[in-house]
Amino acid sequence: MALKLRLQRHGTTKRPFYRLVAAESSHKRDGRYLEIIGTYDPTKNPTELNIDEARALAWLAKGAQPTDTAKNLLTKKGIIAKFRQTPQK
Numbered sequence: 001m002a003l004k005l006r007l008q009r010h011g012t013t014k015r016p017f018y019r020l021v022a023a024e025s026s027h028k029r030d031g032r033y034l035e036i037i038g039t040y041d042p043t044k045n046p047t048e049l050n051i052d053e054a055r056a057l058a059w060l061a062k063g064a065q066p067t068d069t070a071k072n073l074l075t076k077k078g079i080i081a082k083f084r085q086t087p088q089k
Contacts, residue, residue, distance in 0.1 A: 002026075003064035005056070005074070007040065008033065017041050020051060020070060022059045035059070040073060051077050057086070 002025040009030060011017035018040040021033035037059065038051030056074060060066075060083045066074055074080045 003034075003059065003062065005037065005059060005064050005066040005070045007067070007069055015043055017043070020056075020073065022064055049073060049077065051079065053077070053079055053082075057083055061086075 003022060004025045005020065005022055006029070007018040008021050008023075009016055009018055019033075019036050020038040020040060022035045022037060023031075023033040027033070035055065037055050038049070040050075041048040051074070056079050060079075066080075071080065
C-alpha cells in the first residue's frame with residue numbers, strides 16, 4: 001500500500017478548489033481518500049492555503065510521499081522543513 005499526499009480537485013469549470021488528502025496511490029485522483037489534511041484555493045487573491053500541520057507531519061512520518069505540487073505547498077507552509085528536523089525512527 002503506497003500512500004500519497006495529493007491534491008483532489010473540486011469546484012466548477014474555471015473555478016478550481018483543491019483538498020490536500022492522504023490517499024492510496026492506486027485510487028483515482030478524486031476518488032477514495034483516507035483523510036483530508038487541508039485545503040487550497042488558488043482563485044482567491046492572495047491564494048488561501050490551510051493545512052493541518054500535525055496531521056501532515058503524522059502522514060509523512062508514516063511514509064506518505066507527497067506529489068510535486070503537494071510538496072511545494074507543504075514547503076510553503078514550512079512543514080517539510082519541520083519534518084526533516086525531527087529525528088526519524
